[in-house]
Amino acid sequence: xxxxxFIARGFRPRSSRMVDARRLPPGQYETNDFPxxxxxxxxxxxxxxWDFTIRDADGRSVRWSWDExxxxxxxxxxxxxxxxxxxxxxxxxxxxxxxxxxxxxxxSRGVASGPFVRAFCDGGYTTNLPLIDVTGGKAWVAFGYEGxxxxxxxxxxxxxLVPHLYFWKSAKWVRGLQFAPNDNxxxxxxxxxxxxxxxxxxxxxxxxx
Amino acid sequence: xxxxxxxxxxxxxxxxxxxxxxxxxxxxxxxxxxRTLVLDVPQWPGHRAGQHVDVRxxxxxxxxxxxxxxxxxxxxxxxxxxxxxxxxxGEVSPxxxxxxxRGDGLEIRGxxxxxxVWDVAVGGPLLLVAGGSGIVPLMAMLRRRARADASARxxxxxxxxxxxxTPDDAIYRAELEQLTDPPLVEVAFTFTRSxxxxxxxxxxxxDRTMLESVIWPPSAGPHAFVCGPTVLVESVASLLVExxxxxxxxxxxxxxxxx
Numbered sequence: 001x002x003x004x005x006f007i008a009r010g011f012r013p014r015s016s017r018m019v020d021a022r023r024l025p026p027g028q029y030e031t032n033d034f035p036x037x038x039x040x041x042x043x044x045x046x047x048x049x050w051d052f053t054i055r056d057a058d059g060r061s062v063r064w065s066w067d068e069x070x071x072x073x074x075x076x077x078x079x080x081x082x083x084x085x086x087x088x089x090x091x092x093x094x095x096x097x098x099x100x101x102x103x104x105x106x107x108s109r110g111v112a113s114g115p116f117v118r119a120f121c122d123g124g125y126t127t128n129l130p131l132i133d134v135t136g137g138k139a140w141v142a143f144g145y146e147g148x149x150x151x152x153x154x155x156x157x158x159x160x161l162v163p164h165l166y167f168w169k170s171a172k173w174v175r176g177l178q179f180a181p182n183d184n185x186x187x188x189x190x191x192x193x194x195x196x197x198x199x200x201x202x203x204x205x206x207x208x209x
Numbered sequence: 210x211x212x213x214x215x216x217x218x219x220x221x222x223x224x225x226x227x228x229x230x231x232x233x234x235x236x237x238x239x240x241x242x243x244r245t246l247v248l249d250v251p252q253w254p255g256h257r258a259g260q261h262v263d264v265r266x267x268x269x270x271x272x273x274x275x276x277x278x279x280x281x282x283x284x285x286x287x288x289x290x291x292x293x294x295x296x297x298x299g300e301v302s303p304x305x306x307x308x309x310x311r312g313d314g315l316e317i318r319g320x321x322x323x324x325x326v327w328d329v330a331v332g333g334p335l336l337l338v339a340g341g342s343g344i345v346p347l348m349a350m351l352r353r354r355a356r357a358d359a360s361a362r363x364x365x366x367x368x369x370x371x372x373x374x375t376p377d378d379a380i381y382r383a384e385l386e387q388l389t390d391p392p393l394v395e396v397a398f399t400f401t402r403s404x405x406x407x408x409x410x411x412x413x414x415x416d417r418t419m420l421e422s423v424i425w426p427p428s429a430g431p432h433a434f435v436c437g438p439t440v441l442v443e444s445v446a447s448l449l450v451e452x453x454x455x456x457x458x459x460x461x462x463x464x465x466x467x468x
Contacts, residue, residue, distance in 0.1 A: 005273075006230050006316050008266040010308045013274070014300050027265070027275040029300070036439040036463050039324050041446035041456045086275050123456065153443055191323030204263075205321060207225030 020090075023080055025199035028088040035087055036153045039187070043122035043152075043173050050157050052141065053176035054106040057114055062106040066157070072097045072105070075140060079163035081170070082199040094161055095144030099134045099177070102141065114179030118186060119160050122173040127186035128195070129162065129169060134177075138164055141174060166197040166204070226321070228265060229253075230314040234288060239380045243294040243342060244306050245281060250289050250317060256280055258349035259326040259434065259462075262291065262319030266301055276301040279345040279436075279462075280320065283352040284328075289317075292380060294342040325462045329357045331432060333365030334425050338415070338445050340372045340437025343464060344380050347434055351388060368395045368431075370423050372415050372441060374402040397423045415441065417448050427453035436462040 024030060047066040055061035064072070076095050082088045107113060117134055119127050133139070142161040143150050150156035155172030162169045168188050189195050194203040201209055235247040260280055267273045282290035295306040309315065327335065327350045335354070337347040347369070354365055373379035379398060389396045399411030399419065411419055425431040433454060435445045442463045449459050 005267045005271070006228075006314060007269055008304070008315070009313055011266045011268050011274075011304050013268050013270075013272045027273070029274060036443065038461065038463070040461055041450045041459050042443060043456070085277055153439070187324075192321060205226050 023090055024088055025082055026202045027204075028082055028086055028199065031087040031089055033087075034089060034092075034154065035083065035085070037083065037085060038153075038172060039125070040123060045122050045157065045173070047157060051175070052102075052158070054102060054111055054179075055176065056106075056112040056179045057181055058112065060111050062109050062111050069097065069141075069143075069158075073101055076144075077140060077161070077163075079161070081163050081167050084166040084168055084193065084197070084199075084204050088199075092163075093146050094140065094142040096140040096142030096158070096161060098137065099139040099141065099160075100137065102177070103135065112179065114181055116180045116183045118178045118180055118184065119171040119174050120176050120178060121171050122175055125171055125173070125187050127160075127169050127171045128180075128184055128189055129165075130183070130196075131179075133165060133169075133196075134160075134162060138162065164198070166194075166199050168193065169197050226263075226318040227252075228316050228318045231289070231317050233309060233311055233313045233315060236309070236311055239292060240294075240378050242306070242378070243292055243380050245290050245292045246305065246309065246315070247282075248289045248291065248315065248317070253289060254320070256284055256289070256320035257323075257326040257328055258283060258353040259346045260320035260322045260349075261346065262289070262317045262321060264291075264301065264305070265316040265318075266304060267316070274301050277321070278305075279342075279349070281345045281348050281352075283349055283356055285353075285356055292342065292345045292348075294380070325434065325436070325460050327432065327434065328353065329361045329365065333367065334429050334431040335365055335367040336424050336431040336433040337367065337369045338371075338420075338424075338433070338435045338437075339369070340415075340441035341374075341378070341464070342380060343435075343437030343441070343462070344371055346436055346462060348381050348384075350434065351385075351394075355388060362393065366393050368397075368424055370397050370399070370415065370420070372399045372401060372437070375400055376404055376408070378402075395423075415445055417452070420445070420448055420452065424449075427455070431458065433459045434462075435459065437464060439463045 050066045053063045075098050078093050080090045140161040143158040160171040160174045229251050231248040231250040237245040261277045265275045278291045281292045293305045296302045339347050385396045442461050446461050
């Protein structure tokens with residue numbers, strides 16, 4: 001920034017702050033809580049009716065039932081997460097299937113990849129991501145959190161987990177990924193939030209660098 | 210699910226939200242723990258009722274802290290008011306509530322948020338359910354409605370259910386009582402921790418029975434806005450859906466326990 005920072009008269013940081021600054025993106029603070037943020041009521045889909053779909057731009061798709069999904073190879077990532085509302089939480093432990101594995105399985109069954117994906121969810125939420133942000137070991141469909149089933153208010157039965165982007169990209173109640181040739185903004189991306197959402201570049205809102 | 214949340218696309222891509230140094234014109238004590246900061250914000254682009262701003266505090270040593278606060282004032286005011294409740298283990302709210310005074314500067318940028326918003330054009334009826342400082346963005350909606358013309362007000366009957374710990378903790382209590390104008394504006398309080406013996410209203414957490422007796426029935430098709438601590442919002446939003454309200458008509462904003 002070219003501007004001199006405006007010093008808030010009399011503002012002193014808490015002396016107890018013991019945060020590893022290198023783990024904390026700009027403008028974030030560490031919390032030990034796990035705040036809940038969502039735009040509407042929490043959807044509750046029975047596992048018997050839950051499925052996960054990967055669909056290509058031509059409508060070809062692969063679908064897993066909950067039981068089928070549970071047979072896929074699992075990862076147990078431990079990651080830091082960063083919410084655009086300023087909180088960050090370090091060392092969260094998840095269990096889920098990597099998006100790499102899901103896409104590979106879909107491609108082996110004739111689904112064509114694309115440069116962008118749109119995550120779609122129970123309740124109608126969507127978010128858009130470049131393919132390169134959900135491949136290469138960077139994203140999962142997570143159904144376990146801290147050794148237990150992911151609670152509904154945190155996105156259970158399953159949510160997307162894309163920890164290197166602000167957490168609204170980690171869509172709760174996710175039901176599938178749609179490949180797309182173009183980048184079409186999702187729910188928050190149409191409502192003033194940044195299209196990409198990299199916390200290390202503080203891409204919170206539209207117009208941010 | 211048969212009901213979906215739908216984004217309302219903005220007509221134009223907004224420009225970057227720049228940081229501005231607002232001037233504190235006035236400080237109003239709302240409750241022992243909450244204050245309203247009346248701000249003069251240079252180049253304020255206007256806002257919609259329900260939106261919030263980001264506040265940034267920079268210390269002498271360069272350390273900075275950011276938080277989000279809801280706007281309490283209606284769009285037609287020339288100033289922007291934020292009502293902040295002190296969280297004792299917080300870092301920013303104690304500064305805003307205890308330290309900041311008239312004449313100080315405060316860095317803010319906004320407005321932010323395009324879903325938890327209401328304007329006269331959206332119409333009614335309105336159903337506003339708040340817990341604690343969750344009343345703040347709902348107050349902006351009530352104030353917006355109160356400043357509309359009589360026909361617009363008649364088209365938007367509103368019912369408010371506000372849960373606070375005690376009467377003294379209820380922010381804007383006098384203004385809410387003054388706005389009450391049955392059957393167009395009905396306001397119900399519930400005090401969850403204590404209330405004087407003379408209080409004849411509710412004294413418990415919001416539950417299904419309370420909601421059923423206070424709120425609009427689903428057939429009235431209200432637009433519901435629910436704001437407060439996570440536990441309250443989760444409970445109320447789920448109950449509204451159970452009672453038959455369309456999930457797409459229930460908009461929520463949840464306050465984490467941080468500050």
